[in-house]
Amino acid sequence: MKPSNFPSIFSITEDEIDINELVDQITLTSTGAAAIFTGMVRGETSREGKAQGINYAPHETTYLEYEAYKPMAEEKMRQVADEIRARWDTIEGIAIIQRIGKLYPRTPTVLIACTASHRDTGVFEAARYGIDRLKEIVPVWKKEFMPSGEEWIEGEYIPKKGE
Amino acid sequence: MKPSNFPSIFSITEDEIDINELVDQITLTSTGAAAIFTGMVRGETSREGKAQGINYAPHETTYLEYEAYKPMAEEKMRQVADEIRARWDTIEGIAIIQRIGKLYPRTPTVLIACTASHRDTGVFEAARYGIDRLKEIVPVWKKEFMPSGEEWIEGEYIPKKGE
Amino acid sequence: MNKVNVLFFATFRTRAGRSSMEIELKCDTTVGELKNLLVAQIPALEASLHHTLVSINREFAFDEDPVPEGAEIALFPPVSGG
């Protein structure tokens, strides 16, 4: 029997992200699968590419400094979770964590975890959706510090009415 | 610059799975994304379904007991990792862990983690492929202990020549 | 009159040289009008304004939206978390 209240965790934090603890908190007795995404600070970017509207070339990063509009960010994380549950009614627990402050290469900065009874329930797709949406609508920004100087990273997504 | 030797971790273990530690071990300075799958012992199965060839009805599980043909299992984990790298040449680190012994509901039993520079590199698909293949070719078995008795769970996949 | 608190984040905080300010608005001021008032007081904001996100009481808002009384307003660039 599934409980009617599935656990949801949202947090903007300066603390280290404890994946073990977060997965445990969203694991029910009916849970058999967790899909987890974590993002880390890259110290070396080798690919030419475009992320969040910024074209980038290979470069080194000394550290990133994250800031958030914390109360709105936590509300938007809840919205991301609601959107996940609306799309995949199989999802049991959801954790969405953004670490802020000064973060060095190799450090996990963000986590999205979704649990479900089985792995074929959309749990991978739900986690992927979660990180994509976090990068669109959750008000967090980062400034990149490089050997050559510093630069605010700006995204490109413009939320629509009601988002 | 990507190192030429990417980290790969394979383990059959009786110890608790430490996700933080494992993700750290496969995070390079070029890593920006990790997709992680963990499976847990379900204490309550509510869905009618079929997994690994076994039809199941809603039931309770007291615990599972896992055993492995350890040296072959670790070699087959290496094969799964090789298959992942052959399909997604963007993957940096890979960790594949199967916990064995007597494991109670809510306990993580298996972990597949893949890292890459960015999240759009196939890192989610690689982790999904990893758990699917582990459940086909890595020689591990579980016996289910229920209030009503005990039962070996058998899979259904028959490996082909060269697998 | 409608006294609102305006928060600035990221590049907007840097350009404004502060993280918030209070401003008095006439009733029925819209978000678009508020942006113009802010640029009039802080010209450095102008360069960022073509790509501004605005929130009212922690929901995204748009130029034609009215600013409610006592609202918490924020101005910031497109987000870049993760």
Add this chain to the structure above:
Amino acid sequence: MNKVNVLFFATFRTRAGRSSMEIELKCDTTVGELKNLLVAQIPALEASLHHTLVSINREFAFDEDPVPEGAEIALFPPVSGG
């Protein structure tokens, strides 16, 4: 003669009542022939044999494969890890 070690796992271990045994084979014995020899010695294995996986030196093997000298053989059901 070819002395090999046969490992049993899961249901095969339960049915065989042991986790391994040594067996002497004629040269050029195949996996299929080895299975028949094992059933002759341990009749309880027969019920499982239609769905047996066999490995030779930790690689999956098939009925027509020859058993190399001193091989490590294992018999087990389709895997159910995860």
